Amino acid sequence: MSTGVSQSAQEVAAGRAQSPHTSMLVRMLVRAAVLRRGRAAAALLAMVVAAAVATAMLNLYVDVQAKLRHEFRNYGANIILVGKDGASLPADARSRVESVLAGRGVVAPFALVVSRTSDGQPIVVAGTDFDRVRQLDRWWSVSNWPSAQQQALVGVRAASVVSPKNRPFDLSFQGHVIHLTSAGTVQSGAAEDSRVYLSLADFVAWTGIQPSTMEVAATGTPEEITAIMRQLEQAIPAADVRPVRQIMEGEARVLGKTRATLLAAAALIILTAALSVLSTLMGWVFDRRRDFAIMKALGASERLLNGFFAAEAAGLGATGAVIGFILGIGIAAWIGRVNFHAPVVPRFSILPFVLAGSMVVTLLSAILPISLLRRVQPAVILRGE
Amino acid sequence: MFARLVYESFRRQKRRKLLAGAAITLGVTVATAMIAVATDIGDKINRELRTIGANLLITPQEDTLDVEIGGVNLKPPTDGAFLSEADLPKIKGTFWHNNITGFAPMLPVSVALQLDGKTEKVTLLGTYFAKRVAFGKEEFNTGVRSTYPWWRVISGTWPDDSSRNVLLGERLAARLAMKTGDEIVVSGRELQVSGILSTGSGEDDQIVAPLSLAQEILGKPGAVRRVYVSALTKAEDALARRDPKSMSGPVYDRWYCSPYPQSIAFQLQEAIPHSHAEQIRQVAQNEGAVLTRIEGLIFLVTLAALFASALAVSAAMATAIFERRAEVGLMKALGAGRLAVASIFFAEATLLALIGGLVGFGAGSLLAYQIGRSIFNSEIAIPPVLLPVILAIAVIVTFAGSAAAISKAVGLDPVFALRGEL
Numbered sequence: 001m002s003t004g005v006s007q008s009a010q011e012v013a014a015g016r017a018q019s020p021h022t023s024m025l026v027r028m029l030v031r032a033a034v035l036r037r038g039r040a041a042a043a044l045l046a047m048v049v050a051a052a053v054a055t056a057m058l059n060l061y062v063d064v065q066a067k068l069r070h071e072f073r074n075y076g077a078n079i080i081l082v083g084k085d086g087a088s089l090p091a092d093a094r095s096r097v098e099s100v101l102a103g104r105g106v107v108a109p110f111a112l113v114v115s116r117t118s119d120g121q122p123i124v125v126a127g128t129d130f131d132r133v134r135q136l137d138r139w140w141s142v143s144n145w146p147s148a149q150q151q152a153l154v155g156v157r158a159a160s161v162v163s164p165k166n167r168p169f170d171l172s173f174q175g176h177v178i179h180l181t182s183a184g185t186v187q188s189g190a191a192e193d194s195r196v197y198l199s200l201a202d203f204v205a206w207t208g209i210q211p212s213t214m215e216v217a218a219t220g221t222p223e224e225i226t227a228i229m230r231q232l233e234q235a236i237p238a239a240d241v242r243p244v245r246q247i248m249e250g251e252a253r254v255l256g257k258t259r260a261t262l263l264a265a266a267a268l269i270i271l272t273a274a275l276s277v278l279s280t281l282m283g284w285v286f287d288r289r290r291d292f293a294i295m296k297a298l299g300a301s302e303r304l305l306n307g308f309f310a311a312e313a314a315g316l317g318a319t320g321a322v323i324g325f326i327l328g329i330g331i332a333a334w335i336g337r338v339n340f341h342a343p344v345v346p347r348f349s350i351l352p353f354v355l356a357g358s359m360v361v362t363l364l365s366a367i368l369p370i371s372l373l374r375r376v377q378p379a380v381i382l383r384g385e
Numbered sequence: 386m387f388a389r390l391v392y393e394s395f396r397r398q399k400r401r402k403l404l405a406g407a408a409i410t411l412g413v414t415v416a417t418a419m420i421a422v423a424t425d426i427g428d429k430i431n432r433e434l435r436t437i438g439a440n441l442l443i444t445p446q447e448d449t450l451d452v453e454i455g456g457v458n459l460k461p462p463t464d465g466a467f468l469s470e471a472d473l474p475k476i477k478g479t480f481w482h483n484n485i486t487g488f489a490p491m492l493p494v495s496v497a498l499q500l501d502g503k504t505e506k507v508t509l510l511g512t513y514f515a516k517r518v519a520f521g522k523e524e525f526n527t528g529v530r531s532t533y534p535w536w537r538v539i540s541g542t543w544p545d546d547s548s549r550n551v552l553l554g555e556r557l558a559a560r561l562a563m564k565t566g567d568e569i570v571v572s573g574r575e576l577q578v579s580g581i582l583s584t585g586s587g588e589d590d591q592i593v594a595p596l597s598l599a600q601e602i603l604g605k606p607g608a609v610r611r612v613y614v615s616a617l618t619k620a621e622d623a624l625a626r627r628d629p630k631s632m633s634g635p636v637y638d639r640w641y642c643s644p645y646p647q648s649i650a651f652q653l654q655e656a657i658p659h660s661h662a663e664q665i666r667q668v669a670q671n672e673g674a675v676l677t678r679i680e681g682l683i684f685l686v687t688l689a690a691l692f693a694s695a696l697a698v699s700a701a702m703a704t705a706i707f708e709r710r711a712e713v714g715l716m717k718a719l720g721a722g723r724l725a726v727a728s729i730f731f732a733e734a735t736l737l738a739l740i741g742g743l744v745g746f747g748a749g750s751l752l753a754y755q756i757g758r759s760i761f762n763s764e765i766a767i768p769p770v771l772l773p774v775i776l777a778i779a780v781i782v783t784f785a786g787s788a789a790a791i792s793k794a795v796g797l798d799p800v801f802a803l804r805g806e807l
Contacts, residue, residue, distance in 0.1 A: 245584070273697070
């Protein structure tokens with residue numbers, strides 16, 4: 001009987017000796033996960049949630065600047081081109097500005113003169129491109145945009161002077177008279193309210209004056225905008241290129257503060273999530289001190305034990321990180337949709353950071369209890385003391 | 386007996402209680418700090434948005450049209466109506482005076498600048514730099530230095546509001562080759578240049594002077610052409626856009642008592658005689674949108690923070706209770722009912738939550754204060770009403786986190802628990 005047992009044990013031992021060493025490790029890892037699936041699932045869940053929250057926060061942090069810049073472009077132009085010494089800009093200035101911008105912004109030309117109403121009152125008349133102004137100056141409250149020739153957009157304060165009761169009116173400039181009808185009124189609370197706006201074609205045909213000002217709303221980081229300004233200076237030497245400091249500085253301040261707040265929040269949230277993983281996992285590993293003691297009693301080497309727990313932790317960390325990353329991208333996209341009405345672009349560049357961070361946290365939470373247990377005799381643990 | 390059990394549990398298991406307590410404290414700290422930041426972020430960002438400039442403009446009611454191109458007013462300077470400087474402190478007497486962060490009166494005057502025998506026509510802009518204004522017992526500083534923070538004196542110093550010193554616009558100074566300390570002769574008056582001003586807009590071609598000096602040159606003491614007002618406002622909604630004349634009593638009260646740009650403009654108009662106040666739409670309309678976005682973002686992030694801290698607390702509690710299976714087994718073997726065991730655990734959880742919640746609230750307030758200091762250079766106020774709310778949340782989350790683990794522990798067969806076979 002005893003020989004039979006020792007024979008079969010020898011067979012098993014021989015069989016195990018032949019099979020590759022890794023398969024034992026893999027089997028231990030798989031069995032550990034399957035047999036205690038409740039606690040393993042809890043640990044994995046904690047890891048997934050932590051990785052998801054971290055991914056969402058990092059993704060938002062990277063993307064929020066672009067999103068808010070987009071909002072700030074509603075403030076209108078951040079660069080202004082003015083002909084030097086009040087001169088008109090060259091005729092091809094607009095196409096040159098557009099080629100510099102290459103889709104990174106909107107440009108609207110403005111030409112301004114002081115004309116006289118039929119009863120001799122001075123009034124500022126501006127020629128512009130209405131389609132562009134609609135995109136650039138979204139805060140204008142316009143009752144109806146002009147669509148036909150000889151139609152004007154009249155400022156709310158100017159309306160009572162030039163065109164009471166919406167009557168057609170005449171304006172004269174250096175002896176040339178233009179006959180206009182009012183398509184609608186514009187209200188902005190600023191200088192626009194006292195002006196009359198015409199389409200550029202009507203304006204040039206009437207006064208013969210080309211635009212002297214271009215307002216540009218360029219999108220991009222402060223460095224990109226500085227670069228655009230330099231390119232504009234080179235493309236149109238006849239123009240003074242000025243930043244609208246009011247908008248640029250306000251934008252930089254608000255963006256900086258928002259990002260700093262978000263960074264502080266992200267740091268706090270990631271720290272909390274990491275600690276919750278740490279406490280769950282440490283509890284799990286500590287709970288398995290009996291497994292640890294049995295392995296040690298059966299003669300497992302320190303290296304094997306460390307390797308086993310480390311591999312388990314790394315596996316858990318990697319799985320949790322990948323699932324969490326996908327979830328986190330989803331959360332970030334949802335926040336983008338809800339808050340900014342535009343999806344947050346998934347940043348795959350943060351995956352390595354989330355992966356590395358998860359592995360560090362899981363390895364740490366495996367190594368801490370193991371290093372505590374290593375000093376204890378297996379017998380003490382097995383006796384339940 | 387019950388109290389002794391709880392007391393001994395805390396006395397003998399210091400390490401475990403400390404771990405769980407630390408998790409609760411951390412969770413509450415993060416939650417408190419984030420809630421405090423989220424409730425205050427609107428006000429903080431609103432103040433930052435004020436750096437974009439004034440959002441309300443007061444003009445005389447019967448004013449003629451502005452004839453202004455590129456910041457140069459071509460209208461005859463004595464033409465049109467004026468506001469009275471003496472009425473301006475009343476701006477601080479309106480219902481929303483605490484929301485008004487500053488105002489700056491403007492009086493542009495066309496002047497003749499004599500230089501080496503030549504005469505040049507330039508605009509002299511009279512304004513407040515940082516003038517002390519008193520309304521009733523209240524005194525405050527206001528002027529372009531607070532309403533236009535992007536105006537910079539690139540050399541020299543800001544003039545005093547009662548002095549006869551002026552600032553020269555950057556481009557004007559370059560054109561005339563003038564520098565700080567030079568004397569200029571404006572409309573027969575000798576003035577000293579105290580600094581060079583850079584604004585990036587029309588003022589770069591102008592002389593900027595104290596308001597009283599501009600009034601003297603114009604010969605109209607106390608006259609002001611317009612007033613720019615910087616106010617903290619609330620994002621516009623459907624109610625804001627309605628005409629106040631068409632509102633019924635309670636709706637009108639609600640409109641009047643909300644800091645919409647429209648209602649503040651309406652109150653300014655009431656306060657200053659013969660005036661017309663209006664929002665500067667470029668500034669007022671957009672700040673509402675930016676503010677809503679940032680507030681929404683921080684709100685969602687705060688939800689994530691609350692979720693993460695709830696998770697951390699639950700995880701710590703579940704682990705702590707799971708480790709005490711043997712104890713549960715012993716209590717049950719000695720005849721304790723499920724209810725008795727559960728109530729001991731819940732009592733311990735409540736105690737932990739209250740202690741952790743209190744410490745965490747203190748730490749979170751400190752953290753919020755630090756965030757406010759380092760990011761916004763101003764304190765983030767913690768409303769005291771937050772304390773009971775935070776404590777209640779801490780207790781609920783601790784309970785929820787423990788509930789699953791407690792019900793599992795209570796359901797165990799004492800035999801297995803005592804033999805440690807689980």
